Amino acid sequence: xxxxxxxxxxxxxxxxxxxxxxxxxxxxxxxxxxxxxxxxxxxxxxxxxxxxxxxxxxxxxxxxxxxxxxxxxxxxxxxxxxxxxxxxxxxxxxxxxxxxxxxxxxxxxxxxxxxxxxxxxxxxxxxxxxxxxxxxxxxxxxxxxxxxxxxxxxxxxxxxxxxxxxxxxxxxxxxxxxxxxxxxxxxxxxxxxxxxxxxxxxxxxxxxxxxxxxxxxxxxxxxxxxxxxxxxxxxxxxxxxxxxxxxxxxxxxx
Numbered sequence: 667x668x669x670x671x672x673x674x675x676x677x678x679x680x681x682x683x684x685x686x687x688x689x690x691x692x693x694x695x696x697x698x699x700x701x702x703x704x705x706x707x708x709x710x711x712x713x714x715x716x717x718x719x720x721x722x723x724x725x726x727x728x729x730x731x732x733x734x735x736x737x738x739x740x741x742x743x744x745x746x747x748x749x750x751x752x753x754x755x756x757x758x759x760x761x762x763x764x765x766x767x768x769x770x771x772x773x774x775x776x777x778x779x780x781x782x783x784x785x786x787x788x789x790x791x792x793x794x795x796x797x798x799x800x801x802x803x804x805x806x807x808x809x810x811x812x813x814x815x816x817x818x819x820x821x822x823x824x825x826x827x828x829x830x831x832x833x834x835x836x837x838x839x840x841x842x843x844x845x846x847x848x849x850x851x852x853x854x855x856x857x858x859x860x861x862x863x864x865x866x867x868x869x870x871x872x873x874x875x876x877x878x879x880x881x882x883x884x885x886x887x888x889x890x891x892x893x894x895x896x897x898x899x900x901x902x903x904x905x906x907x908x909x910x911x912x913x914x915x916x917x918x919x920x
Contacts, residue, residue, distance in 0.1 A: 670889070670915035671829050671873050671896035672698075673792055674707040674903030675732065675760065685713050688904065689720040693727055696912050700726040703896075703915035706758050706792070707903065708732045711746055714756060730758030730792065733766060736779040748787035759784055762794040762814070764835045774817035781828075782821035790827045792898065793818045794877070799836035807834075808855050815859060825868045829875060831898040832856060837878030839900060846891055849876050853893035882907035885914040 680688070696705060708730040709717045718729050735745035751759060761784065762777035777793070784791050795814035797807045811832065822828055832852055837843055844852070853874050861869035876888055877898035888894055899911055 667918070668871065668873050668895045669701070670703045670918050671875050672703060672705045672912050672915065673730070673760075673829075673831070673875065673877075673896070673898040674705070674908060675763070675877075675898055675900050676707065676709050676713075676904060677732070677765070677900060678710060679904055680709065680713060682713075682716065685709065685716055686720060689717055692906055692908055693717075694720075694722045694725065696727065696909055698726070698912050698915060702919065703912065704728070705912055706730045708758075708760055714754070728758060729756055730760060730790075731756055732760050732763070734759040734761065734780055734784055734789070736776050736783065738783065748784045748789050752787050752789055756789070758790045758792060760792045760794065762818070764794065764796055764833060764838060768835075774814055777814070778817040778821040781818050785822060785824055785827055790829070791822075792829045792831055792875075794831045794833050794898070796833040796835050796838075796878070802834065802836060807852060811852065811856060812859055815856060816863070819860075819864055825864070825872050829873045830856065831875050831877050833877035833898060839879065841879050843879045843881075843884055843888075844876070846887060849888060850891040850893055853891065857893050880911060882910035885911040886917050889914045889917050 706728040711731060721727055731751050735742060735747045739747050739749055761780045766772045781791055795811050797810040801810050834844055856874055857869050873895040875896040875898055876894050880897045880899045881902045902908060
């Protein structure tokens with residue numbers, strides 16, 4: 667069975683006081699079996715070291731950056747390279763989040779380059795894909811997701827270091843969640859695509875997680891779907907209910 671993956675994307679939220687309180691009261695009190703569930707949180711770059719320093723001595727929680735440069739070290743003002751993140755002992759990075767695509771105009775090609783350079787420097791990647799509302803309504807969901815996934819696959823040489831996050835853009839931060847059937851259908855089709863375009867082994871082993879208004883109220887149901895291997899949680903990862911979302915992994919074992 668694939669190990670459940672629960673990611674918490676804090677986005678551009680939190681001051682020092684919040685980070686200290688949330689880490690102490692929520693993150694350090696998460697209860698999970700690390701053999702069955704992996705938890706990775708993503709503070710802002712500014713708060714990476716602070717958050718890590720606040721984790722309990724024997725914490726099983728891992729840290730991820732929210733973004734990475736598509737370029738190596740060099741004259742790229744404002745960027746943080748994959749090599750620098752790895753040197754800083756950060757093991758994960760998010761890539762291709764819809765907010766990066768929408769607000770910072772990141773194309774599939776840029777997402778592919780970020781995937782490649784991250785893997786080359788030893789980072790693990792949470793690669794995000796997903797369709798907009800208009801694309802779903804025009805029945806282009808799988809066309810969009812396959813195109814985005816292809817750009818990632820073309821630049822991946824170690825699928826053991828990649829988690830695919832399916833995040834329908836219309837469900838991110840809107841309170842709207844894909845139904846169990848909708849979410850499972852897309853996850854299943856993504857796994858079939860990997861089976862046909864990459865390999866049966868990759869399709870069987872790679873983790874495909876869901877993101878899009880995941881909360882403590884719907885996590886227990888979503889996780890029961892056969893091809894949903896966990897979640898990438900946004901706003902709810904900043905609340906006490908994140909503990910409930912993490913503990914939803916237990917329902918995967920039934």
